[in-house]
Amino acid sequence: MNDVAPPADNWRIIGHEWAVDFLRRALLHGRNRQAYLITGSPALGKMRLGLAFAMALNCEAEAGRQRPCFACRACAAISRRSHPDLILAGADAPLKIDDIRNVLRLLALKPYSARYRIAIFADFHLVAPLAQDALLKTLEEPAPHAIVILLATSAERVLPTIRSRAQQIPLRPIPQQLIKTQLVLSGCEEERAELIARLSGGRMGWALKAVEDEALLVFRQEILDMLRDVLAGTRLPRMKISDQLSRRAGRDKALLRNVLEIWQSYWRDVLLQCYDSPVKPCNVDRRDEIRALARRITTAKAHAALAATGSTLRALDTNANPRLALDALFLTYPGLDA
Numbered sequence: 001m002n003d004v005a006p007p008a009d010n011w012r013i014i015g016h017e018w019a020v021d022f023l024r025r026a027l028l029h030g031r032n033r034q035a036y037l038i039t040g041s042p043a044l045g046k047m048r049l050g051l052a053f054a055m056a057l058n059c060e061a062e063a064g065r066q067r068p069c070f071a072c073r074a075c076a077a078i079s080r081r082s083h084p085d086l087i088l089a090g091a092d093a094p095l096k097i098d099d100i101r102n103v104l105r106l107l108a109l110k111p112y113s114a115r116y117r118i119a120i121f122a123d124f125h126l127v128a129p130l131a132q133d134a135l136l137k138t139l140e141e142p143a144p145h146a147i148v149i150l151l152a153t154s155a156e157r158v159l160p161t162i163r164s165r166a167q168q169i170p171l172r173p174i175p176q177q178l179i180k181t182q183l184v185l186s187g188c189e190e191e192r193a194e195l196i197a198r199l200s201g202g203r204m205g206w207a208l209k210a211v212e213d214e215a216l217l218v219f220r221q222e223i224l225d226m227l228r229d230v231l232a233g234t235r236l237p238r239m240k241i242s243d244q245l246s247r248r249a250g251r252d253k254a255l256l257r258n259v260l261e262i263w264q265s266y267w268r269d270v271l272l273q274c275y276d277s278p279v280k281p282c283n284v285d286r287r288d289e290i291r292a293l294a295r296r297i298t299t300a301k302a303h304a305a306l307a308a309t310g311s312t313l314r315a316l317d318t319n320a321n322p323r324l325a326l327d328a329l330f331l332t333y334p335g336l337d338a
């Protein structure tokens, strides 16, 4: 893939213009806060925005020049994620209370080489409330050089006491057309770019990953074929699929979440088709199959399947047993065997 740089005046970020603008103005007028909470679905660009903001805060370009400049020592080190005053936490595994305390100890030190010491906490929604609470004192009495950037899927999963002390930056999905255009500019073939943009749900990070990693779309096909088998099967084969899938996922809840998101987008397409909606389906490559399914089931059944898929997704986040959750879900899916 060619590297087509997104606009530098938007901090090299595709979309999210208002968020960049907001942060830029805050910096320009010396109104930057000491804690930020960037929210939005996975692969939407939260980390990218957090890093760009860290660059803007610590960029060495002279005043009046554009910051981040993407060229100075600080910008380069932050984009490599290896700046001595940048602490990245939680990207590999959910943080425990001791991890949080360690980060805060590091954050309290004087900066080595930059204006600010910055801690970015990834996946903060996965941090247990008690561990989140460890952050409170730092947010109440922050060291003047310390900046905390929290990344989370939603603000509701962050303690209200933490939330209220942070500037919230809620990111929204970006237009599919913007994603498609960017993918085509980067050398992606038009039809493939269209499919990926539609499947991305407005998440640029996901789209880029899908272009780079063929396996992502292969997995999607496999999961949609599995749904076809579920719908064609009676109770017993359905339970078998549920068993296989939950074994395969094991402790990897991200895999099951991914599966359910794929089915959710599919049911949304089926429901749109039931309503004869002129909106193009997300799963454009499966359009005929979606049409055929919509003819065979009632709108109420499509609705119920979509709603059940969504509530199973939420249940997984609250520690539901995956096998039981899938069994229950498959009971609500319509049958096509008759």
Ligand SMILES: [Zn+2]
Residues within 6 Å of the ligand: 058, 059, 060, 061, 067, 068, 069, 070, 071, 072, 073, 074, 075, 076
């Ligand atoms: Zn710079």
